[in-house]
Amino acid sequence: MQIAPPDFDRVFAAFADHTRRDIVRRAISAEEGVLELASHYPMSFAAVQKHVAVLERAGLITKQRIGRRRVVRTNLEALLVARRLLDQYEELWRARIDRMDELIAETAGAIDTVETKAKKR
Amino acid sequence: MQIAPPDFDRVFAAFADHTRRDIVRRAISAEEGVLELASHYPMSFAAVQKHVAVLERAGLITKQRIGRRRVVRTNLEALLVARRLLDQYEELWRARIDRMDELIAETAGAIDTVETKAKKR
DNA sequence: CTGATATACAACCATATGGTTGTATCAGTC
DNA sequence: GACTGATACAACCATATGGTTGTATATCAG
Numbered sequence: 553m554q555i556a557p558p559d560f561d562r563v564f565a566a567f568a569d570h571t572r573r574d575i576v577r578r579a580i581s582a583e584e585g586v587l588e589l590a591s592h593y594p595m596s597f598a599a600v601q602k603h604v605a606v607l608e609r610a611g612l613i614t615k616q617r618i619g620r621r622r623v624v625r626t627n628l629e630a631l632l633v634a635r636r637l638l639d640q641y642e643e644l645w646r647a648r649i650d651r652m653d654e655l656i657a658e659t660a661g662a663i664d665t666v667e668t669k670a671k672k673r
Numbered sequence: 674m675q676i677a678p679p680d681f682d683r684v685f686a687a688f689a690d691h692t693r694r695d696i697v698r699r700a701i702s703a704e705e706g707v708l709e710l711a712s713h714y715p716m717s718f719a720a721v722q723k724h725v726a727v728l729e730r731a732g733l734i735t736k737q738r739i740g741r742r743r744v745v746r747t748n749l750e751a752l753l754v755a756r757r758l759l760d761q762y763e764e765l766w767r768a769r770i771d772r773m774d775e776l777i778a779e780t781a782g783a784i785d786t787v788e789t790k791a792k793k794r
Numbered sequence: 795c796t797g798a799t800a801t802a803c804a805a806c807c808a809t810a811t812g813g814t815t816g817t818a819t820c821a822g823t824c
Numbered sequence: 825g826a827c828t829g830a831t832a833c834a835a836c837c838a839t840a841t842g843g844t845t846g847t848a849t850a851t852c853a854g
Binding site for chain 3: 706707708719722723740741742
Binding site: 562 | 681682683684685686688689690691694697698701702747749752753755756758759760762763765766768769
């Protein structure tokens with residue numbers, strides 16, 4: 553059994569906004585509540601709060617109650633999940649290059665075996 | 674001089690859709706035109722074409738004219754640009770952990786030096 | 795030139811997104 | 825209990841997004 557497939561749509565969508573990326577960055581090291589976070593951006597508190605909510609839904613941050621504040625911290629796991637997907641693409645890329653290299657090696661060994669091309673469309 | 678800052682908004686937004694991620698994946702290895710790509714998805718050709726356009730604007734894919742087709746291939750560089758950003762977050766994370774470790778080490782060495790806490794809010 | 799193939803693009807529609815203001819809740823302080 | 829600080833949430837608006845259909849352009853085959 554799986555623990556729910558990572559919701560890439562939400563994660564990447566969350567990253568697709570400058571303000572939200574900055575919140576993620578700050579929330580890695582800082583110990584700020586939503587109001588403190590909001591003070592860094594040229595928009596209303598409510599707007600920032602909505603961004604935080606988006607990040608939370610994407611699993612990229614969590615909030616921890618401390619006194620009357622809710623301290624925002626980023627969730628490394630979610631970051632890694634996104635990174636891993638990009639890594640996979642990169643692997644696919646390398647694999648393709650490798651295959652091409654092989655092909656070239658073969659072809660160099662026996663140039664006439666080529667029955668490639670000619671597949672009319 | 675820089676070659677234009679990578680547009681993270683566009684790149685991550687482009688990734689925030691299942692169909693587009695799949696197109697990126699296919700376009701790594703396949704040599705498909707837009708119509709061929711479209712055949713894999715349960716939507717109109719025009720819809721797929723729009724997805725391809727989004728990916729193209731984000732720099733994630735390029736199109737190369739071959740005969741009457743436009744073969745879609747993904748652009749490794751753009752993938753790496755996105756991955757690098759996530760890497761940076763990870764580094765920030767590690768740096769923070771390191772700082773915390775240092776702090777703990779110091780504290781363990783001279784427990785009384787602690788004048789931490791107490792910063793009332 | 796004609797016709798079929800592959801692509802592009804505009805117009806349109808429904809829903810999502812990013813911002814606003816205003817009101818409600820909830821935890822501490824007096 | 826009453827007041828203030830920190831957060832949440834609803835309603836609203838403008839614009840963006842993801843889909844549709846329809847029309848236009850460009851390339852290759854006859």
